[in-house]
Amino acid sequence: EAQVTQNPRYLITVTGKKLTVTCSQNMNHEYMSWYRQDPGLGLRQIYYSMNVEVTDKGDVPEGYKVSRKEKRNFPLILESPSPNQTSLYFCASRDTNTDTQYFGPGTRLTVL
Amino acid sequence: GESVGLHLPTLSVQEGDNSIINCAYSNSASDYFIWYKQESGKGPQFIIDIRSNMDKRQGQRVTVLLNKTVKHLSLQIAATQPGDSAVYFCAENIRGNTPLVFGKGTRLSVIA
Numbered sequence: 688e689a690q691v692t693q694n695p696r697y698l699i700t701v702t703g704k705k706l707t708v709t710c711s712q713n714m715n716h717e718y719m720s721w722y723r724q725d726p727g728l729g730l731r732q733i734y735y736s737m738n739v740e741v742t743d744k745g746d747v748p749e750g751y752k753v754s755r756k757e758k759r760n761f762p763l764i765l766e767s768p769s770p771n772q773t774s775l776y777f778c779a780s781r782d783t784n785t786d787t788q789y790f791g792p793g794t795r796l797t798v799l
Numbered sequence: 800g801e802s803v804g805l806h807l808p809t810l811s812v813q814e815g816d817n818s819i820i821n822c823a824y825s826n827s828a829s830d831y832f833i834w835y836k837q838e839s840g841k842g843p844q845f846i847i848d849i850r851s852n853m854d855k856r857q858g859q860r861v862t863v864l865l866n867k868t869v870k871h872l873s874l875q876i877a878a879t880q881p882g883d884s885a886v887y888f889c890a891e892n893i894r895g896n897t898p899l900v901f902g903k904g905t906r907l908s909v910i911a
Contacts, residue, residue: 691842720899727903729904730888730901731901746898786833786892787833787845787848788845790835
């Protein structure tokens, strides 16, 4: 089954404690993205990657890092989380032949 | 800057009626448009898409209409069912590797 998986699904942490949210896709897509979703602001892109070792900033990259060492994985790293990074995060993978984008189930992060 | 927006933040319809969700876009260079459905606790799910060389596309119970003259996109759901209750997002991009730009979403509530 074609899917995008994220872990963890829920995380409560404290300010300054580094964390990583993993994302994996099994569709051999080159293009992957991270979004955050906040009430009233919709989906905003954090970072995207057009291929292995190629990453670019999205609309709201501050406070985040990503890496793309292999095609299937695209982890999101928060080196020093702050309360304003409390949000719902979605990883997505895109078929660049059809432009269809597939989203993961989401990770709800709370930073205290 | 260029943005995707929605006319109505909430929409309530009777079960069995048709629903119409509207979206305005402002980037005249956009040539690909998508509608997503997001149920509570889940990631956005692809519903239907349309390219700028078309003005109408039909799926199962859903139709997307594109009016490039006024930069307007709509999603029509026929015979709305309780399972259609969700938040619906439109998104746009320029074909290729440019990021998708999402609207803020419309919540559809189906009244049984």
